[in-house]
Amino acid sequence: MSSVSAYYNGKTVLITGATGFMGKVLVEKLLRSSPEVKAVYILVRPKAGQSMQERVANMLKCKVFDRVREDCPNFHEKIKPINAELTQPKLAISAEDEEELLTHINIVFHCAATVRFDEPLKHALQLNAMGTQRLLELARQMQKLEAFIHISTAYANCVRKRIDEVIYPPPAEPKKLFDLVEWLDESIIQDITPKLLGDWPNTYTYTKALSEYLIQQEKGNLNIAIIRPSIVGASWHEPFPGWIDSFNGTSGIFVAAGKGILRSVIANNEAVADMIPVDVVINLTLAAGWYTAVHRPKNMLVYNCTTGGINPFFWGEMVVSLVSITEVLYWNYNSYSSELVRTLIDQNYSKDQISYLSLTILLSFRMMKIINRLHKSLMLLQYFSTQSWDWSSDNMNMLMSHLNPEDKKLYNFDVRQLHWSEYIESYCLGAKKYLLNEDMSGIPAAKQHLRKLRNIRYAFNTTLLVIIWRIFIARSQMARNIWYFVVSLCYKFLSYFRASSTLRH
Template sequence: MVVRATGDAEKPSVAEFYAGKSVFITGGTGFLGKVFIEKLLYSCPDIAKVFMLIREKKGLSISERMNQFLDDPLFNRLKDKRSTDLKKIVLIPGDISVPGLGISREIENILLETVSVIIHSAATVKLNEPLPTAWKINVEGTRSVVALSKRMKRIEVFIHISTAYTNTNRKVVEEILYPPPADINEVYQLLEDGITEEDTERLLNGRPNTYTFTKSFSEHVVAENQVRVPTIIVRPSIVGSVKDHPIKGWLNNWFGATGLSVFTARGMNRVLYGRSSNVVDLIPADYVANLVIAAGAKSGNEKSSELKVYNCCSSSCNQITLGTVMAKFTEDAVNQPSSDMLLPGWYVFTRYKWMMTVWTILLQVIPAYLADTYRILTRKNPRYVKLQSLVAQTQTALRFFTFNSWVMKADRVRELFASLSPADKDIFPCDPISIDWNEYIKDYCCGVRQFLEKRK
């Protein structure tokens, strides 16, 4: 049962909005998706069901897939305190890249009759996916989810998870919908005719990759739906580990800032493309989940027809620089040694591509070959050249973001948080100004050791 704090009678709580309602979520098996689901179940105890779209796997039954999904420390507090609530998760076999999401007619009818809230989080996370593939998943997949929502009888709010980097052509990004990066008809024509790499490069027109390009178009697909149902676009920036709940430091992948920061701190990467003074827009995963859930409740309660865009970002009110992030990860690497690399944390910044290439060869590639030669001579398996290949991929994928710096306005996020009741502010913290970066990155580094490297 949802209990409202004394003095909050005039403000319906977030949990009260979700009481008795069912949520349909795509991308639920991903990093953010897991945090969304755990938070919904734990902090909205009277929620009815969480329907989760999931691709079928040969050789695994639905129950086996469920056990696999829940076999994560993230769900421990639910298992310990309210394990029966985990039965509210209902797996929906389907595929975001298939027309109609690949959902059976029987299951579709259940969704049409019961779902009140959609959280559309599914997307390809490969930054440089070929455009036809990225378009099929990020744009056409979104179109399929929107089409399904239009037929839902109880739908109250549609929440789309985008990215803060859909508008990298602007140094200051407001919480508004900007024009798409290209003519959508031209994109469709090129995709139909057989798009080439040259076509893709021309369409991107300075955008860093197909991920940000297609996510920009997906925002417009979602915006077309606002006349029928309250619609929200949430744009997270670089999502880091969990800050507070359910587990400080929890994360389950090396994507985003994690891989580059750890590689650099431990001496596997020695060259950073950009300036140390560039702003890194980090945001904890639980702050994204808290914002999504609270924004959904607020919009659903107000029944507003306005498209609301929330930049879930820190750069406009609580900045941290690239140099500071690397220094804090380096401090942890020195205090908690985990590799045999010499001089961990020794690295240089440059804004010249030719110099980056030279420094990478001198400081990373040549030492890697020398180290592997030594390992072979001492009858050990070589490892450093292969590791350098992974470092190079990470450098290439992220150098646009380390080279540039943006200010992502988050005024609407902060206004939303300020409007919450005192009780909900404790349960759903999402104001980026409250992040203590020293404490957060310390927990972040602990999370890397515990959850990615499996070290105590």
């Protein structure tokens, strides 16, 4: 019997960021592992011309819910969307919705954040820090709240090489910073951002560090835990191996490498590529929610959810893994170019109108845009791909020791069992299937085609080497002498090997 699943059955849960990558996996796992959960409230805002209802409808159509949809076709009835905006006072929640939350919620999972490294400081502060502060204010008024779980990042304190599971002093006093950005002009904030960030590489890690300190200062009597995942990647096992729907982190690198757009990455081969599968993070998050609510630790616990100190994987190894599965990455004979050409023809021109020149120009502009975005992403990632950190994981190990055998299986976050080469291959296949929505049926043919090309390359290189060597031998007495010596040595070795085999028998 799973203690964690049993705890969530009958509970009412509030999740922020439910439409995001990690949020979707959290909602799916919660509904699938605890089918008797009473209700799952999600805070959703209108975005990109879509209403709250449209965004929720699109979220529920996602493939990530296929397993729970099969087990429980009416799972969507337990999801209760609330129109909210974290950047607005009181979260812009209506009085009626606020009352409902205050009287029903048992546990809060705060996943909402902007994860863009180059987000303007003001917006990053409003969402990551001030939004957290507003949610805390609401949580302190909840009458039945048992636990509040905040998703941070392992890189919140990346200015330190050794990162323990504690809250560190903030890069600035949060309230003074909030006042500063409220009255300063946007252009002035942009000008002083580098000085405000100091040693922090971007606004994301900076505001996450502020958020952790804010929680410590303003938690009141709430039972709170903080989860710090490193670079969150595709799923390991759940809901499907390799499930991914975001280009963030290493996903963009894998896709760009597979499409032949990316040929090199700035990285230190000996630095740890601290990736963590999304289902590992969610399993730890749900287990931490159970432990926080049931055991009520005296102090707020921080969980470093990382792999580097337990099962390290290096950037150099990642390159080798990617090269070894090139046939998986180079989807269907360079399908990117053909798809791009077909899209441009269908969307912009009729076939009799388009010329090779105009097509070349269109492709050039499109590719330049893609390459510029990719270059920008790589520059932002360089800080993390060229150095390593040492994270402690005592609290994660402690939590694992409190799980019974059923929970360890159902909520597995033991990354010692993770085989990196298998995971990277699953990641790449998942990116093709779930992120790019490409046909998987062409992979066997693509593998066979690439094997033929590889054999042709080996044969050509061997033939070329023999020709060059023969020409060299014909012109140099020294080269001939070396060649005869090597052949003689090989003959003597083979003769000795045969004689030794004959004597043994």
